[in-house]
Amino acid sequence: LVVVHQATPRDWTEGEITLLRQVADRTAAEFRRARAMQELQESELYFRQMADSMPQIVWAADEKGVPYWFNRRWHDYTRLPEGHLSAEQWQKAFMEEDLPVMLGGWEEAKRESRPHSVEVRLCRAEDGVMRWHLARANPVQDPNGNVVRWFGTLTDIHEQKLAIEAERQSEFQSATALRMASLGRVDWSLTTNQVDMDARCREFFGFAPEQQLMVQDIFDRIDPADRARVEVAAGESSLHGTLLEIEYGVLVPGKERRLISSISQVAADVDGKPARVYGVLGDVTERRRAEAEREAFVRTIETERANLAAIIEKAPAFICVLRGPEHAVEMVNEKYVELIGRPITPGMPIR
Known part of the structure; x- marks a missing residue:
């Protein structure tokens, strides 16, 4: 508001009124500019004080x-x-x-x-x-x-x-350890039923590197003789969040049956509900085959030993079989025991 006062009455000319209006407008504009500048300075000061405290x-x-x-x-x-x-x-x-x-x-x-x-x-x-x-x-x-x-x-x-770098190194070391041990990694989402497999696992099941996988694809490659057992065990494990260790056969078209050993664990979401299953798989076909061959060999040796013991027992001669540099008794027949006049304990050395 601009007020002009004069001690004596007078008639204001149009030019004087226009001048007063211009002065009032400029004064108001300058006042607004000064206020804006003050607010800007206060805002800048507030910003700097706030930034200094961060x-x-x-x-x-x-x-x-x-x-x-x-x-x-x-x-x-x-x-x-x-x-x-x-x-x-x-x-x-x-x-x-x-x-x-x-x-x-x-x-x-x-x-x-x-x-x-x-x-x-x-x-x-x-x-x-x-x-x-x-x-x-x-x-x-x-x-x-x-x-x-x-x-x-x-x-x-x-x-x-x-x-992040430590996690990357850990993942690299884990992946390297899996490769060195000929193991594979699998991750199954219980919400989408999508399955993520590394290259080694895909090789076990005969899947292409870029193939999108669902859990049904995995079950379809399991030997029908094992599938029902695996599905029940996997369902109970995912439901109760328990560790699952299981072996089953895998049939890949055009290849021989492979025996897979799997160890998996369930991970929960933020609400504590089972969300995913992650695990490690290994091809134990050759190991199980070697174990079976070893067991068959042991059974053969035991059978032959039993046959030998029967022959020795029925032999008309005095027979004592010793083993190793200690000359430990392996087996004797009744005629030999009668000859020396005392019982012989298997395993005792003969001096």
């Missing part, structure tokens, strides 16, 4: 992408001086070999006015350790879509990065 590193850049402000966390972390930093100065805080990827992506993001993110290593000045960070940059645009500034963050992800 555990993340926060930065701001002008419309050309030139950084002009970093929060307190940046300076505490890098121990670089406050105020304007040249590109050469702030880039020294990063791992040199990460800069080409980081800066190349940054330049592309500025050209296309789009968000940008990249994983980089930043030096923690306290101990000189290069720690992994997730760097993000987001453009701020005016109503016309023009970029007026950039805001970005650097979030420490070092522990997560190490955990």
